[in-house]
Amino acid sequence: xxxxxxxxxxxxxxxxxxxxxxxxxxxxxxxxxxxxxxxxxxxxxxxxxxxxxxxxxxxxxxxxxxxxxxxxxxxxxxxxxxxxxxxxxxxxxxxxxxxxxxxxxxxxxxxxxxxxxxxxxxxxxxxxxxxxxxxxxxxxxxxxxxxxxxxxxxxxxxxxxxxxxxxxx
Numbered sequence: 187x188x189x190x191x192x193x194x195x196x197x198x199x200x201x202x203x204x205x206x207x208x209x210x211x212x213x214x215x216x217x218x219x220x221x222x223x224x225x226x227x228x229x230x231x232x233x234x235x236x237x238x239x240x241x242x243x244x245x246x247x248x249x250x251x252x253x254x255x256x257x258x259x260x261x262x263x264x265x266x267x268x269x270x271x272x273x274x275x276x277x278x279x280x281x282x283x284x285x286x287x288x289x290x291x292x293x294x295x296x297x298x299x300x301x302x303x304x305x306x307x308x309x310x311x312x313x314x315x316x317x318x319x320x321x322x323x324x325x326x327x328x329x330x331x332x333x334x335x336x337x338x339x340x341x342x343x344x345x346x347x348x349x350x351x352x353x354x355x
Contacts, residue, residue, distance in 0.1 A: 209241060214248035218265040219255035221248045223273070230274035230296070247273070247337060254341040258348060263306050266348075272298040276323055276339035294321050295340045303351075312355055318347050 208227040213220065226232055226244040233240075255266055276295035278288050300315040320343040 209244075212241075212244045212248045214245065214252040216249070216252040217256035218259040218262075219252045220265075220267045221252040221255065222267075222269045223248050224269060224271050226270075226273075229270075229272050231278065232273050232275060233279040247275075250337055251341065251344065254345060255348070258345050262352070264311065264352075265304050265306075266301055267304070268299050268301040270297060270299045272296070273340070275337060276320075289324070289339075291324050294319055295323055295343050297340070297344065312351060314351075316347075318343060320346075 210225055212223040212226050215221075223229070223232075223244060226247075227240075232244060232247060251268075251270075255268065259266055274294075274296040276289060276293065278290075278293040296317070296319040298317045301313065302310050303312040304310050320339070323339045323343065
């Protein structure tokens, strides 16, 4: 009887775990920036490690990217809508006794996205689909509070890209 109950419990738990619905999109808006992650469960590396539930982590990444972009665009009369199709965060999640993110030169940050930069009237000023990466991200380390930022290298790469885009326009 005990084995039957155990077997039933295992089957119920197994059936529940296979029915988890993963969100198709995750979005966050902060001021002048809207960030959308399309099918984040298919991204190269947006693994939570020991930082909680995966869907919450994906939402946190979207929120932090939106905050960083909003800070960057706040001095302009522009807004940005950015849709990520892939993210490979700096570092790699390693499984040991605990999951940790290892930061090494080998594990560079990469992002694929499309964006639209609009003026205050909603007219598209710039738009593009790009893939960016920072192969020397550890050559310019983060210090102080930024060193503890979970996606600090990734945000810095994104902001540097848009600094170049805005200067060239």
